[in-house]
Amino acid sequence: xxxxxxxxxxxxxxxxxxxxxxxxxxxxxxxxxxxxxxxxxxxxxxxxxxxxxxxxxxxxxxxxxxxxxxxxxxxxxxxxxxxxxxxxxxxxxxxxxxxxxxxxxxxxxxxxxxxxxxxxxxxxxxxxxxxxxxxxxxxxxxxxxxxxxxxxxxxxxxxxxxxxxxxxxxxxxxxxxxxxxxxxxxxxxxxxxxxxxxxx
Amino acid sequence: xxxxxxxxxxxxxxxxxxxxxxxxxxxxxxxxxxxxxxxxxxxxxxxxxxxxxxxxxxxxxxxxxxxxxxxxxxxxxxxxxxxxxxxxxxxx
Numbered sequence: 023x024x025x026x027x028x029x030x031x032x033x034x035x036x037x038x039x040x041x042x043x044x045x046x047x048x049x050x051x052x053x054x055x056x057x058x059x060x061x062x063x064x065x066x067x068x069x070x071x072x073x074x075x076x077x078x079x080x081x082x083x084x085x086x087x088x089x090x091x092x093x094x095x096x097x098x099x100x101x102x103x104x105x106x107x108x109x110x111x112x113x114x115x116x117x118x119x120x121x122x123x124x125x126x127x128x129x130x131x132x133x134x135x136x137x138x139x140x141x142x143x144x145x146x147x148x149x150x151x152x153x154x155x156x157x158x159x160x161x162x163x164x165x166x167x168x169x170x171x172x173x174x175x176x177x178x179x180x181x182x183x184x185x186x187x188x189x190x191x192x193x194x195x196x197x198x199x200x201x202x203x204x205x206x207x208x209x210x211x212x213x214x215x216x217x218x219x220x221x222x
Numbered sequence: 223x224x225x226x227x228x229x230x231x232x233x234x235x236x237x238x239x240x241x242x243x244x245x246x247x248x249x250x251x252x253x254x255x256x257x258x259x260x261x262x263x264x265x266x267x268x269x270x271x272x273x274x275x276x277x278x279x280x281x282x283x284x285x286x287x288x289x290x291x292x293x294x295x296x297x298x299x300x301x302x303x304x305x306x307x308x309x310x311x312x313x314x
Contacts, residue, residue, distance in 0.1 A: 048303065051303055053290065053294070053297065056293055064281040064286070065278060065279075065280060065281065066276070068281035069273065069277060070272075070276045072276070072279055074276075082282065085285060094296075094303050096303055097303065103263065104267060105267060108266050108267050108269075111270040111273050112270070115238070115273075119238060160274065161274035161278065164272070164274035164275065165274060168275055180275075183237060183272045183275070189234065189239045204230055204233075205230070207230075207233050207239075208226075211237075211265050214272075215264060218268060222264065
């Protein structure tokens with residue numbers, strides 16, 4: 023495998039270029055590049071899947087399927103349409119959300135299946151997965167940016183991203199008009215864009 | 223289309239909150255409006271970072287091994303990736 027440069031870097035542009043380079047090697051059938059991409063992405067992807075599904079076996083299945091898709095379709099990746107990381111997040115999140123919606127339809131347990139609180143106000147004892155310093159730094163920046171959002175924007179984003187609820191379901195859950203919910207989501211993401219600009 | 227409308231529809235799309243006619247309309251408008259495409263792309267990247275909000279857990283080592291075994295099987299039967307893929311899922 024050709025050596026991918028600067029795997030550990032705080033430069034987001036360099037990080038994305040390295041991810042894209044690794045994905046390009048994966049498209050050529052490079053097993054080692056695939057392993058390195060897995061090592062870079064699997065922590066946050068698995069954590070998100072686990073948080074959405076609240077089931078370790080299902081989260082592993084979702085991450086497994088998403089990485090198989092990355093392997094099979096790496097050659098279709100277009101860097102102009104976004105980063106490799108955002109593509110991987112989309113693959114995992116879409117599968118996880120589909121699964122909880124299917125679960126809800128089956129069991130009609132909508133109210134119980136959405137996490138009430140992400141627990142960052144308290145020590146939830148979650149074991150840290152990120153031994154990669156760069157990934158850890160990035161995660162800390164994101165969490166700080168999210169913590170700085172007004173609570174109502176944070177809650178709307180949380181229900182949308184991890185809860186898998188529709189716009190209407192979020193509005194009902196928050197007992198707010200749909201227009202208010204849409205505005206909160208818009209403002210919340212724009213504030214995050216501003217706060218995370220150096221990372222994008 | 224105003225900036226606010228672009229931002230709102232892009233935010234909803236990035237979070238997977240558009241469906242049916244709304245989603246179809248957004249895709250049509252995105253195709254025709256470079257400014258909308260740009261906002262949409264940026265907000266998708268912002269949204270991807272929300273994964274770091276989840277409490278951090280390490281994926282089990284067994285998952286890595288299972289994946290690499292699966293890749294070896296695919297390499298053995300199909301060579302380079304994509305040769306046995308039946309369809310393309312949009313990237314990016």
